Amino acid sequence: MDPSLASSRPLTCVIIDDEPLATAVLQRYCAQLPFLQLVKTLHDAVSALTFLQATPVDLLFLDIEMPGLTGMQLAQILPANRGPRIILTTAYDQYAVQGYELGVADYLLKPTAFQRFIQAVTRVHQSFAAAPPALSLTPVPAPAEPPAPTTSSAAMFVKNEHRLQRVAFDDLLYIKGMKEYLLLYTADGGKILTLQSFRRVEEVLPPQRFARIHKSYIVSLNRIEHLERTKVQVAGRLLPVGDAYREPFMALIRAYNQL
Incomplete structure (x- = not known):
């Protein structure tokens, strides 16, 4: 081990994983390295955000x-400059490019070998030794407008009949699921029917601006006129908030200081 690691302060770290076996492995790895101080293990991203x-x-x-x-959504919510360093831990390699676009420190595939774990955390620890530690995550007052999306695109393209139609994120009010189709409602009163899955659309939409509130609805956060426990109003229309989506949706609202 690099001698400089022994003299610098330990890194405080948190494990966020809903798999008990995976968390047990990471806890054991952390305990073996004196320059890591595990302060919390959490099993969902909403609790982690709080x-x-x-x-x-x-x-x-x-x-x-x-x-x-999801973990990727949490990574996108956390402040890029003031937040903690992130090492993604997953059994799936298809998120690697997206992870590095977010500026994560490393990407560990499960099951993770101890040697590979050491390599990742040593690199992070050395970067802290050469730079000031991260600042507090205490929320700061929100700007007048919602944060700009991390994606460089301001629109997405969806299949509509026999063509690809451009839909600007600013114009999108909400999306309604209709079996294998999605119905996109736009600010000009238009409706666009597309053969598409919610999962694919969620990968494209900027998570800072859109949220899944129900198994059948995604809404633009900037278009919400008011919200209650079981419904939100968008463009004068009341949309349901599902039980399974209520807590993460409210966490997003709190994170963006929309209330």
Whole structure:
């Protein structure tokens, strides 16, 4: 081990993973390295968001596929400059490009070998030794407008009949699922029917601006006129908030200081 690692302070870290076996492996790995200080293990991203807003830490071991708020969505919510470093831990390699676009420190595929784990955390620890530690995640006052999306695109293309139609994110009110089809409602009163899955659309939509509120609805956060426990109003229309989506949806609302 690099001698400089022994003299610098330990990294405070948090494990966020809904798989008990995976968390047990990471806990065992952390316990074997004196420059890591595990402060919390959490099993869902919503609880992690609440914890991180109150407790600054240096490093997250973040699983991607979790119910409700995914690990990738959590990574996109956390402030890029003031937040903790992130090491993604997942059994799926298809998120690697998206992870590195978010600026994660490393991407560990499960099952993760201890040697590979050491390589990832040593690199992070050395970067802290050469730079000031991350600042607190205490929320700051929100700007007048919602944060701009991390994606460089301002629109998406959807299949409509025999053509690809451009839909600007600014014009999109909400999306309704209709079996294997999606119906996109736009600000000009238009409706676009497309043969598409919710999962694919969620990969394209900027998570800072859109949220799944029900198994059949995605809404634009900027278009919400008011919300209650079981419904939201968008463009004068009341849309249901499903029980399974309520907690992660409210966490997003709190994170963006929409209330």
